Amino acid sequence: MDxxxxxxxxxxxxxxSRDEILHILNTAEEFKKVSQRNxxxxxxxxxxxxxxxxxxxxxxxxxxxxxxxxxxxxxxINMNADVSSFRKGETLLDTLKNIQAxxxxxxxxxxxxxxxxxFLARELNMGVVNAGDGAHSHPTQALLDIFTMxxxxxxxxxxxxxxxxxxxxxxxxxxxxxxxxxxGANVTFAGPxxxxxxEFEKIGVRVxxxxxxxxxDADVINLLRIQLERQQRGYFPSLGEYSRFFGIHPxxxxxxxxxALIMHPGPINRGVEIDSAVADGPQSVILEQVTNGxxxxxAVLFLVAGALK
Amino acid sequence: MDxxxxxxxxxxxxxxSRDEILHILNTAEEFKKVSQRNxxxxxxxxxxxxxxxxxxxxxxxxxxxxxxxxxxxxxxINMNADVSSFRKGETLLDTLKNIQAxxxxxxxxxxxxxxxxxFLARELNMGVVNAGDGAHSHPTQALLDIFTMxxxxxxxxxxxxxxxxxxxxxxxxxxxxxxxxxxGANVTFAGPxxxxxxEFEKIGVRVxxxxxxxxxDADVINLLRIQLERQQRGYFPSLGEYSRFFGIHPxxxxxxxxxALIMHPGPINRGVEIDSAVADGPQSVILEQVTNGxxxxxAVLFLVAGALK
Amino acid sequence: MDxxxxxxxxxxxxxxSRDEILHILNTAEEFKKVSQRNxxxxxxxxxxxxxxxxxxxxxxxxxxxxxxxxxxxxxxINMNADVSSFRKGETLLDTLKNIQAxxxxxxxxxxxxxxxxxFLARELNMGVVNAGDGAHSHPTQALLDIFTMxxxxxxxxxxxxxxxxxxxxxxxxxxxxxxxxxxGANVTFAGPxxxxxxEFEKIGVRVxxxxxxxxxDADVINLLRIQLERQQRGYFPSLGEYSRFFGIHPxxxxxxxxxALIMHPGPINRGVEIDSAVADGPQSVILEQVTNGxxxxxAVLFLVAGALK
Numbered sequence: 001m002d003x004x005x006x007x008x009x010x011x012x013x014x015x016x017s018r019d020e021i022l023h024i025l026n027t028a029e030e031f032k033k034v035s036q037r038n039x040x041x042x043x044x045x046x047x048x049x050x051x052x053x054x055x056x057x058x059x060x061x062x063x064x065x066x067x068x069x070x071x072x073x074x075x076x077i078n079m080n081a082d083v084s085s086f087r088k089g090e091t092l093l094d095t096l097k098n099i100q101a102x103x104x105x106x107x108x109x110x111x112x113x114x115x116x117x118x119f120l121a122r123e124l125n126m127g128v129v130n131a132g133d134g135a136h137s138h139p140t141q142a143l144l145d146i147f148t149m150x151x152x153x154x155x156x157x158x159x160x161x162x163x164x165x166x167x168x169x170x171x172x173x174x175x176x177x178x179x180x181x182x183x184g185a186n187v188t189f190a191g192p193x194x195x196x197x198x199e200f201e202k203i204g205v206r207v208x209x210x211x212x213x214x215x216x217d218a219d220v221i222n223l224l225r226i227q228l229e230r231q232q233r234g235y236f237p238s239l240g241e242y243s244r245f246f247g248i249h250p251x252x253x254x255x256x257x258x259x260a261l262i263m264h265p266g267p268i269n270r271g272v273e274i275d276s277a278v279a280d281g282p283q284s285v286i287l288e289q290v291t292n293g294x295x296x297x298x299a300v301l302f303l304v305a306g307a308l309k
Numbered sequence: 310m311d312x313x314x315x316x317x318x319x320x321x322x323x324x325x326s327r328d329e330i331l332h333i334l335n336t337a338e339e340f341k342k343v344s345q346r347n348x349x350x351x352x353x354x355x356x357x358x359x360x361x362x363x364x365x366x367x368x369x370x371x372x373x374x375x376x377x378x379x380x381x382x383x384x385x386i387n388m389n390a391d392v393s394s395f396r397k398g399e400t401l402l403d404t405l406k407n408i409q410a411x412x413x414x415x416x417x418x419x420x421x422x423x424x425x426x427x428f429l430a431r432e433l434n435m436g437v438v439n440a441g442d443g444a445h446s447h448p449t450q451a452l453l454d455i456f457t458m459x460x461x462x463x464x465x466x467x468x469x470x471x472x473x474x475x476x477x478x479x480x481x482x483x484x485x486x487x488x489x490x491x492x493g494a495n496v497t498f499a500g501p502x503x504x505x506x507x508e509f510e511k512i513g514v515r516v517x518x519x520x521x522x523x524x525x526d527a528d529v530i531n532l533l534r535i536q537l538e539r540q541q542r543g544y545f546p547s548l549g550e551y552s553r554f555f556g557i558h559p560x561x562x563x564x565x566x567x568x569a570l571i572m573h574p575g576p577i578n579r580g581v582e583i584d585s586a587v588a589d590g591p592q593s594v595i596l597e598q599v600t601n602g603x604x605x606x607x608a609v610l611f612l613v614a615g616a617l618k
Numbered sequence: 619m620d621x622x623x624x625x626x627x628x629x630x631x632x633x634x635s636r637d638e639i640l641h642i643l644n645t646a647e648e649f650k651k652v653s654q655r656n657x658x659x660x661x662x663x664x665x666x667x668x669x670x671x672x673x674x675x676x677x678x679x680x681x682x683x684x685x686x687x688x689x690x691x692x693x694x695i696n697m698n699a700d701v702s703s704f705r706k707g708e709t710l711l712d713t714l715k716n717i718q719a720x721x722x723x724x725x726x727x728x729x730x731x732x733x734x735x736x737f738l739a740r741e742l743n744m745g746v747v748n749a750g751d752g753a754h755s756h757p758t759q760a761l762l763d764i765f766t767m768x769x770x771x772x773x774x775x776x777x778x779x780x781x782x783x784x785x786x787x788x789x790x791x792x793x794x795x796x797x798x799x800x801x802g803a804n805v806t807f808a809g810p811x812x813x814x815x816x817e818f819e820k821i822g823v824r825v826x827x828x829x830x831x832x833x834x835d836a837d838v839i840n841l842l843r844i845q846l847e848r849q850q851r852g853y854f855p856s857l858g859e860y861s862r863f864f865g866i867h868p869x870x871x872x873x874x875x876x877x878a879l880i881m882h883p884g885p886i887n888r889g890v891e892i893d894s895a896v897a898d899g900p901q902s903v904i905l906e907q908v909t910n911g912x913x914x915x916x917a918v919l920f921l922v923a924g925a926l927k
Contacts, residue, residue: 095885102681267403290411372717376667600720
């Protein structure tokens with residue numbers, strides 16, 4: 001590992017080279033070992049301040065980042081959508097420039113606006129870590145997905161990875177594809193035609209509207225959450241219909257590879273995109289993804305902090 | 310103290326033996342000494358993570374637990390009813406399994422559903438500490454009540470303890486009774502018949518609907534808060550009526566023992582269940598209960614952490 | 619610096635002597651050096667607990683205090699307007715007495731009621747730091763303003779400081795005046811007559827309703843935020859009108875001193891009280907105020923903690 005990380009921000013796997021992605025994964029492996037010790041803390045970010053600014057709320061991602069920061073011994077500030085300066089009409093950039101003036105080192109930001117982290121990264125000296133922006137990018141989720149695949153399968157090159165569900169609105173799907181293709185995997189996007197338009201072929205993935213065809217050769221099946229609140233818009237007739245054609249049921253397991261991994265970024269809708277027997281079954285690595293997320297986020301924060309100043 | 314604590318959870322005083330209760334009280338005594346030092350911290354939970362999940366909100370109990378955790382040097386995550394995964398339809402158990410996958414060691418949970426902590430304790434490897442579930446159990450409140458009685462009276466055995474108020478909806482009353490009876494106290498539940506049904510005699514308490522009779526021999530008077538929001542349901546005619554017949558006034562002090570303790574779990578309704586002259590008077594130990602709560606919660610977290618793995 | 623600080627509270631610059639104000643500024647200078655080191659933490663408040671009780675919400679001030687507390691290594695509890703005990707009808711004083719019984723050392727309080735911190739300071743043994751009460755006082759804001767002026771201008775004595783805007787509702791304006799006058803500055807309040815009544819002359823400031831006259835000799839221009847929510851009450855015809863007569867525009871820069879400082883407590887309303895070209899221009903020290911706020915708050919907490927017990 002004589003690779004030298006130089007980026008002060010983590011914005012998107014689209015921006016990263018193959019070597020950079022591999023360097024994060026390797027660093028995360030080291031941090032995973034730390035997490036298995038009795039005292040799980042390292043002093044790597046002691047005296048450094050990380051601000052978690054979740055303008056779009058997400059408890060699960062926020063908690064994962066916060067735990068990663070605690071284990072790196074950082075000082076932590078949590079801010080959310082209620083930030084009163086937003087209500088008082090302050091611009092996002094002014095809010096962030098204030099945080100920077102308070103000598104924070106890194107901001108972890110989730111925002112509903114595509115590109116907000118990229119804009120901020122250009123304007124700020126602080127490190128910016130994207131914790132999800134609009135339907136654009138969610139790099140740490142994709143990194144933890146890829147980390148889990150590599151850990152379980154021993155490689156990424158040549159793996160057949162199928163992402164199933166509402167690809168259209170999913171930053172997880174795009175981020176998976178960008179990272180996986182760079183590392184040599186074959187990526188398929190599967191789901192109803194309304195949610196998986198052919199346009200996605202342009203980024204180098206296979207598009208498939210029949211689940212059985214999509215899963216036949218799959219080494220990894222990454223299921224996306226159906227956002228119940230989006231159902232009204234008519235992308236599919238009903239949850240029951242979606243579940244019947246694109247959910248993973250015990251019967252699905254009969255025609256997929258016995259060692260195919262079942263993944264899901266969570267939170268899962270039991271009985272919609274995944275049945276309980278599958279979610280809790282031996283092929284599911286859903287909870288291991290959560291554990292790996294911690295190691296990946298420690299690695300990202302550690303590398304970004306090292307590139308500051 | 311060669312007693313060996315083995316439980317990874319604290320769910321209810323109903324489940325604990327006399328020796329276990331005494332062991333917690335003795336451990337809390339040690340921690341109370343720590344709280345009187347200038348630097349109030351010990352490294353007992355350093356590198357361990359405690360999640361405070363308050364699905365039913367309670368600032369006072371949450372803050373008491375959080376301070377106890379800080380003094381044990383734990384890493385702390387606060388989650389509340391707004392947890393976005395609940396809004397997204399995730400089950401409580403899935404949320405907790407995620408927290409466990411993030412390698413948290415202990416969850417402190419308050420939930421409106423009776424039995425939620427017991428259910429979770431069975432399903433999880435993490436330690437589970439009940440911070441109040443429905444009208445069922447609130448073990449750390451009862452433990453701090455008993456700790457305070459023992460500290461002030463030198464014993465529990467043979468003490469006459471009267472709990473006054475809305476027993477029907479009170480986890481504090483039940484939890485007090487379970488613990489106190491095991492330690493040999495005589496427990497009376499007093500209040501209007503609508504709020505103190507005779508059924509409670511089955512758990513071994515005396516039921517009394519006349520305050521003067523109930524308090525005549527009392528060594529300890531533990532007042533419950535009248536929940537203003539429940540008043541509409543017609544359990545008693547009005548707050549004024551309740552206060553007249555079951556509130557503690559300066560005149561009440563004339564017919565009770567001069568050394569009877571006045572206790573209250575807080576927050577108090579001045580002028581309803583207790584007059585200011587009584588709440589702030591020499592027999593009141595209400596604020597000492599708060600201080601002792603810290604020591605008791607440090608003890609519980611310390612013991613539970615020691616029983617993990 | 620053989621001055622000995624003895625106050626357990628910081629309530630208002632009105633209460634402080636010239637020497638006390640200077641001692642805070644000098645102490646803050648020392649802490650500013652700490653903030654420029656790589657590890658920005660000192661163990662001064664290790665094992666001490668600070669409660670941030672923001673009954674009136676303010677993310678920016680809360681975060682500044684929280685960071686100051688982290689850098690002093692304090693244990694920190696955050697409570698806000700949602701504090702459930704308030705909803706349950708507990709008095710403010712009872713809530714605070716509970717916090718004190720939990721052995722907190724200092725409470726940092728923001729409250730909409732004028733005088734709330736003064737009342738609490740008399741009743742509690744804890745230290746009380748006022749983070750803003752009603753339209754009365756906001757001492758740490760004024761201290762950071764004065765710190766910034768002294769740092770940039772080398773002195774306070776003889777400086778011409780003009781505060782512009784909604785003086786009537788501003789605790790910042792009053793606090794600035796109290797402190798600056800004690801240190802020998804000449805203070806002018808400028809703005810529309812509806813927002814800057816002549817009564818203010820009684821506290822020793824000049825009142826001026828014409829911006830050009832007010833700014834002619836200004837060494838420091840401290841702009842207040844126009845609270846958009848207050849606009850309906852008819853203090854001025856419209857935001858456009860306010861901006862035209864009392865906003866600072868590039869043209870304004872032509873008739874003020876070239877080395878006059880432009881200050882603002884934030885959050886700024888770009889295009890209302892200040893144009894972007896001015897806010898981001900070379901005379902603006904707005905973000906340096908934010909940085910200095912950290913050092914000033916560290917100093918205040920450090921001094922108050924030292925005076926306890």
